[in-house]
């Protein structure tokens with residue numbers, strides 16, 4: 332069948348109109364957010380909290396699909412290849428969406444080229460945790476032991492390139508100590524072994540560490556935030572004592588597969604901004620140590636710039652701190 336150029340134009344305009352109509356009616360069915368860690372960890376907890384709030388303005392259910400493994404890179408690789416139709420998203424963070432290219436030789440995705448940033452989440456600082464029965468009462472105690480016993484201390488983490496792995500590696504590098512990293516399929520299983528005393532320490536985000544500390548199941552040694560937190564009464568920051576200048580937080584955000592319509596991305600971003608007007612929710616997040624950002628930093632374009640800059644940063648940091656897959 333031969334099309335005339337006029338018929339071709341009509342066909343192209345019909346296709347474009349259908350796309351716009353789809354974006355205008357979006358969303359018409361349940362949306363999936365992939366969290367590439369086991370349920371119950373800080374990434375999962377934050378994702379569920381935000382999905383619950385964003386679903387309301389969108390008028391559709393958002394379900395969380397936990398696809399754990401390899402520090403979040405397995406779920407990320409699968410989501411990069413998902414349909415770019417606005418119904419599958421990745422909850423990303425600084426590990427598998429910025430440090431991973433420096434750590435994994437055969438990464439199955441490119442955090443910048445294979446995704447469309449949708450919006451950034453608030454940041455979450457971490458806390459250095461030990462079992463309740465631990466002999467270490469301060470970060471300085473733990474560092475002093477590690478200096479005399481290289482490699483002896485086991486740090487639980489959520490897999491190579493996870494936040495808990497990266498921050499522990501940076502901590503060890505700055506402190507001039509060697510620790511043994513023990514990977515799990517997420518911070519939740521690692522936390523279970525910390526509570527059981529199967530590992531000596533781990534870094535975890537404040538939103539999931541706080542209930543465990545409050546319940547007396549683990550003990551906090553130091554915060555990675557720039558300031559102390561009333562929720563962690565009496566707990567120093569690493570930067571003020573044990574490691575002057577040390578500061579770290581996990582950044583997160585929502586990503587769509589490359590090619591997802593711009594109108595869809597704008598709709599989801601606008602739904603997030605509407606969710607942020609819920610002041611009671613904002614206070615609940617702040618009470619968990621989650622740090623709100625200036626609103627402009629949540630936007631897709633700003634988040635895209637941030638992701639690209641972080642990939643460059645972590646390439647240098649991983650080399651300087653000798654952070655490797657092993």
Ligand code: MLT
Pocket residue numbers: 368369371372373374375426488489492493494495496516517518519536
């Ligand atoms: C990480 O350590 O990268 C994540 O916090 C793991 C998780 O959320 O389970």
